[in-house]
Amino acid sequence: NGGTSAGSKSPAAVSAGGESQTGSAEKKSGGTVTVGFSQVGAESDWRTANSESMKGTFTDANGFKLIFDDAQQKQENQITAIRNFIQQEVDYIVLAPVTETGWDTVLQEAKDADIPVIIVDRMVNVKDDSLYTAWVGSNFRAEGDKAVAWMEDFFKSKGRDKDTINIVDIQGTIGASAQIGRTEALEAGVKKNSNWKLVAQQTGEFTQAKGQEVMESVLKQHSNIDVVYCENDNEAFGAIDAIKAAGKKVGTDKGEIMVLSFDSTKAGLNKVLSGEIALDTECNPLHGPRVQNIIEKLKKNGNVDKKAYVDEKMFAADDTVKSVSAGTGKFDVTVVTQDVIKGRAY
Amino acid sequence: MNQKILLTMKDISKSFPGVLALQHVQFTLRKGEIHALMGENGAGKSTLIKVLTGVYQLESGEIRMDGAARPIVNHSPQEAQANGISTVYQEVNLCPNLTVAENLFLGREPRRFGMIDWKTMNRKSEALLKSLEIPVAPAAMLEECSLAIQQMIAIARAVDMRCKVLILDEPTSSLDDDEVEKLFALMRKLKAEGVGILFVTHFLEQVYAVCDRITVLRNGGFVGEYETKDLPRVMLVAKMLGKDLDDLAEIKSAHSEHRFEEEKVPVISARQLGHRGTIKPFDLDIRKGEVVGLTGLLGSGRSEMVRVLYGADRPDCGKLMVRGRKAKISKPLDAMKLGMGYLPENRQRDGIIAELSVRENIIIALQAKRGMCRLMSRREMDEAADRYIDLLQIKTAGRETPVKSLSGGNQQKVIIGRWLLTHPDYLILDEPTRGIDIGTKTAIQKLVLSLADQGMAVTFISAEVEEMLRTCSRMLVLRDGRKVGELSGDELNQETVMQTIAGGGEDDG
């Protein structure tokens, strides 16, 4: 499957870990570096792209030996895997945690064994920050905030900032970090804008089928929905189908239902291109080069940032809103074209 | 007769959907007596016992123990046990996954420091088994024991519990004479100790051998209570059936004469057929119209021999010819296609398909023989079922009644009907009359003979030598899985058979 295995060479990746190619040459002389990577599983395209990115980076050719473990979405499996890595005396442990919580004991064991731990994707929530060396990942709350800010700007520019906006939130799997961050952002947005009304909130479990089922049900209860805030692309696909089946229109005009989504997979961006998804906020899975970058630095005893957020883009169907400011910064909104989609790795 | 009254049951009634199983039945048991409960299949004997021990809820009537003023109701077998009633039920009720010792002592295990004392339990079991001469090790798993052994273990368990009332529901149905004698000795001993024993059996001799009193039930109703010595056999039978029975002894005479037109080619002929571990290679020829009996002691391998013939166990040596042609039988269906039928000995395990209706149980073998795709029409099924319900006088609320709610004897009849329906050329009957009442037993014996007259070859196994003598034209004697003798003609008498079984016979091989 060409699209994914080329992951590490995608533009997004290069922007983060530019020096990776040169670094690897020097690595060979210094002996191979063993990296134990505990991955959540393969529950979504995003995750698969993430795994492929890691595998594509930590290759023998680059001077690495990757021990890959798939935890099948179970935290206890990850804990076991890390203990296993410790016994194997790997040089680095990379952990994409299933959950944010519950890592104190096992990370302590890693620390006692002098193995640096690099966390990717979700953050871990531990009492003692020194238990991990660095973190690379997405800020789900920021993603949500960006989408909310875009929505505010969009309605303002359309002159609908006084109208009542009925919003449906199709949540991700309850308890997942992405769900928590994105839901929080929306709820904060609803609180802030008194004309926004959250008319329904239901989990679509990050799947198309559930997203569709939930949307079907919601459509039967509410006739005047303005926005569907889907917490990933798959849910958005399902919701769009349900909306169409109910004889309503997807779109950004008044009377139509506007669909917001996250992830920005190729399939998602195609929907943006066709105007069915109004805004798709990116969630970048290509962490391999970034982690490699950190390891190179650590090898040279250099300092690394404790936390590194991946910068993520926003893709919109039109240029009504050119950029939004949310949280700490200002973010540009990319209008999706065929070229943008071609350039995507996943 | 002013023996102390142990137990009285008054006006007991019990009904099941569509059946009035008991109507105003009386029963009185005195201290130190053996009291027979008699009746046809489905008369309500087992039901009465189950009402007494709390397996079924009592509908009306009352039960008193020890002549106490207040009636008791046993809500569960546990309560009955606590009240001093210990029971051996008609169908063996033991746990197959436990050892023999555990089955003997379950619920009353010897303990030390609150923990089960396995050593003592095994030792006690060993002693108990020895005293009853049950040839089995305490540590053996129950499921590995033959049905007869299981039955004896159940009896051992019941008698070893110190009880006031002992109930034995057809305990002798799968025992041979030796075992029965042992059981009787034991019953007499308990009787002397003052235990009251309720005894159900279909063997009249046994009743007259041990019982002091007889209560007769018919069709769920109470017929009467009699002193054994005041009630001659014919009277007893008449009371049970509600009519006189034509003479038992006569059935063979008319028939045993035309036994000669032996055909050249046997229907079944086995050559050095055997099954490792259970049955040594044997030769056997059975011709059309012949009834061949298999006899031997408990565990002598009679059942194993017929299972090998039928393909229920795959023989690992020798060959089998059916009507002169070499037959390959690897599974029962092959045997059925060749015109064989097999009534297994263990009704519960291998016979009835409990939740299915009487109709389905009767037609299932014929249906299987015809194949998946040729479903019998509903009318055909109904007719077949009705025919055999009628012919065998199966007592059932209807042909759609689940077979499990029939009385033990009637279940047996259903299975006999099942095999008759397939019209086999060769029918194997492994203890077909187990648990069958005296009236029907004769009917079945007659049926077997008339089938033989029509040209069917039959192999007949029975624990009762007398019954075999009445029906068989030839008898094979087995010992320890080996065929040790073949008797026919004049040799067919009680004495010779017994001698051969015991091993006094000269013709070994």
Add this chain to the structure above:
Amino acid sequence: MKQRRKEKRTFNGNTFLLIITIGLFLAMYIAGMVVFSDKGFGKPQMFLNLLISNAGLIVIGCGLTIVMVTGGIDISVGSVIALVCMVMADLMENKGVSPYAAVLAALLIGLAFGVVQGFLISYLNIQPFIVTLAGMFFGRGLTAVVSKEMISIKNGLFQSWAKCRIYMPFGSYSNKGKFHPAYIYPTVVIALAVLILIIVMMKYSKFGRQLYAIGGNQQSALMMGLNVKRTKFLAYVLDGFLAGLGSFLFCLNSLAGFVEQAKGFEMDAISASVIGGTLLTGGVGTPIGTFFGALIKGTISSLITTQGTLSSWWVRIALSVLLCFFIVLQSVFAAMKRKKHS
């Protein structure tokens, strides 16, 4: 006059299977030690990790064995873990309750599940699968009612329990030549203690033997004068209690509460029990078998982790191929035994 056959058998079919299971486990582990000797598979800590990771599984597996021996099943255990972990986390972190009280709550929750499910199953005679399936839904749903967010347990005392290491007198040298003594956590001690207790109970108590009797033939057990309903009820209560206790151990390992926790754990526990020789139809099974079942499952995943080059889907496939191999081998041995016997 009568020929008597004395049965001379040192062990029956089930004991034989248990020995086979243990033998296969040893064979597998030793094979792992040979193949992955360079990857630390031979270290004693690797084995102890097996116990550490599976402490909760062992305790809950024991509970499941109890109900499975009666012919029942309990598929609510995964949800009970989630609920217990969540409640404990919530109590300690949000309500400021002491860890002792939280542990008590955990045990009570387990007990409550046991009592309710046991009542429905034994007194109302509803099929165990369905009752505990409802229990599974209920527990998971209730977890979400308590909190939809993950809660991390940061309580000092609780963390000190979780991190308290018990060092062994032996250990191993690392590649750098440093000596690391092997260690276990208190969870292992608790799990092993429970295991031994349950083994003794199943073999030497009246209650234990009644469980087997009921599983062997419920009708017979009733006719033999056992109180079937009460015994079954108690089995589920005990199972619930052990589920609560196991959840506590699980929580010590994972230090967190969240809705999706221990999803599918019931299948792990059931398969551990079954690999250890328990029959789903009842009457057969031992806690010691379950213990080895859990170790076998742990070893299989440990082997795959150590191998470390499979992609996600191959991991699943490899896991089940090993599992399949194991189960089939077991059944072949069982069949051979049966054949020899009859």
Add this chain to the structure above:
Amino acid sequence: MAETKPSVWKKITSNRLFLPVVCLLVVLLINVIRTPAFFQISIRNGVLYGYIVDVVNRASELVILAVGMTLVTAASGGQDISVGAVMAVAAAVCCQILSGGKVTTNAFQNPLLLAIVAALAASALCGAFNGFLVARLKIQPMVATLILFTAGRGIAQLVTQGQITYVRVGTYQVIGGYIASCPIPTPIFIAIGTALLVYLVLNKTALGLSIESVGINGSASRLVGLNSTMIQFLTYVLCGLLAGVAGIVASSRIYSADANNIGLNLEMDAILAVALGGNFLGGGKFSLMGSVIGAFTIQALTTTLYAMNVSGDQLPVYKAIAVVIIVTLQSPVFQEFLKARKVRRRRTAEGGSCG
């Protein structure tokens, strides 16, 4: 014997399907009260539209699975927990063939028929694997099917290379959508067709009787000439095949193969459907209709709870309570209890009139 002719009412109440149907009706009744719009059916875009349509439509996969699960349960006294995973395998095979190995396609790369046949063959093969383990090697059903339960989604991912494969072709969506101008969703036809077909096969041949017989007493069935092994094996193959059908329907609904999520947790619902239909999970006598009704009950329950705006993650709590109530109502002990109470009340009434 005083046999009164059973009244019509008694005849109805003693029917096996009586309670399952009542339970379904009660669930629907709750809807009438809580969500009056529940029974409104309108036509939108030329197709039927309304809650009740959703229930019937969404229940389709469950109905198909429940049919297979019923057979397996009846014949082997155990359940096939791999059906959800087998659905994913079928979906993966189907979509992968249609897309010709690409992640997304807008035109069939291979004929639809080929894809469907291959998918069904794959799922039947899975069923055969389960059947072999259960019927031939005598491994306990739940454990035997645990193997594919774990491996199934792995295999599906292997087929799709861990990607969600999209088949964006209108024809493919017909299976999970609508046929040309027919207002009724296709899955409903497929579900009812499958159930009917299986029902006919069972009742026009001796298969139904044989399955029951084998499930009740395998050793007795063997002795009357039934091939117990073969029959058990067959039910598993059929169960696998039906899971394949359900998998294709589910995949067509989302015109993609989502190996991780197609049929997720559906095995539990299928087993629940069998039980709610009044079937005994220990094997033996069964009622196909009961299971179908059970499947509708579950879906009605889910849709109801959605309609009542119960949050998705708390939904299981209510589902559990409803399930417990339903099975308690159906439990013989409870019915006995009710009957005893009725008798007692009648008796006291009679006693009162006498005295």
